[in-house]
Amino acid sequence: MRRYRKKPKIDHNKPEMKFVKSLGKGTYGSVDLFSYTKHDGSTLYNAVKISDSKHHNSIDRELKVLSKLRGRPGIVQPCGNSLLQETDSNGEKVYKMAIEYAAGGNLTDFIRVNRRLSDPVIKDFTRMILQGLVSVHEHGYVHCDLKPENLLLFPRHDQDARFYSYEIKISDFGLTIKAGEESVCWETKSPFVGTPLYMSPESVRDGSAVEKPLDLWSLGCIVLEMCVGKHPWLGSSVDDVKSRLLCGKAPEIPETVACDAREFVEKCFARKAEERGSASELLLHPFLNGERKVDGGGGGVRRRVGLRVRKPPSRFEDIAKKIFSSKSSKFKRVSNKPLKMKILPARPLRSNFVPIQ
Missing domain, CATH: 3.30.200.20 (Phosphorylase Kinase; domain 1)
Incomplete structure (x- = not known):
């Protein structure tokens, strides 16, 4: 059978x-x-x-x-x-x-496409990164590899309001450890934790216990990169970066960086880790609260900065009729001359990532 x-x-x-x-x-x-x-x-x-x-x-x-x-x-x-x-x-x-899935890609590519970001976008991104770090640190963890490549962008679009923005989130926790522990990633040839361009002075000390302020130094490097559109320590080798950190140096902050942003980055670059404060304290820094509207109780919440898209008018003639319909004598003098108009639509920040349809 x-x-x-x-x-x-x-x-x-x-x-x-x-x-x-x-x-x-x-x-x-x-x-x-x-x-x-x-x-x-x-x-x-x-x-x-x-x-x-x-x-x-x-x-x-x-x-x-x-x-x-x-x-x-x-x-x-x-x-x-x-x-x-x-x-x-x-x-x-x-x-x-x-x-x-982050349809907006990562912050590295976003900076590469847009170069220097606007102050409102920098502040909004920094605030969201700090909110993520508060979550990480409150659970007793240190991320250990905070960098633009590990910050993912999620587009948020409101079609009715013709308004869109990005939400940024921390990813890649493969090197994350508990605060106070020694990283398992220490190596003889590369005795540091994280990525060289964003590592802190304490990251190059072989065998040192890892603490939360390590992430805040990396955050300072990220904010500086958003301000100038270039990597910190650009053009330096790993050995050069390591020796400069051991000599007490930090990435150079150009004069073009605004005063409040400079103070924030310098706070993150404090030589003594304890002087950097905490992620929660940095959320209250004037750099992130200068434009915030606060109510009487001091608990006002700032609206997330977005990118507003204004579509160009379908017919330029309609706009011309509206503008030049006035009976003012000034318009009468030139009424016999041809009118030329050039209307430019608002230019949003660019991204080379196209959402999947």
């Missing part, structure tokens, strides 16, 4: 996952974009971090940290509670972690 294998049941409620494109590669793996088509026809997008077995501890640590920070402001959100274990085309074991 011939036996037939029973066909597996298809779960129509389970979303179908499809690869869309690669988003980038890093030290501990790669990130790809996947689409999920649900049974009702709707499509969702998630970024998936992929790591090999050699870096399993890093991605596992990241998921644990993100799970504890779930729902907190300024933190990228994980999708799921566990890692997905699979086998790649070479038969090697890989681990995957799904997180929310």
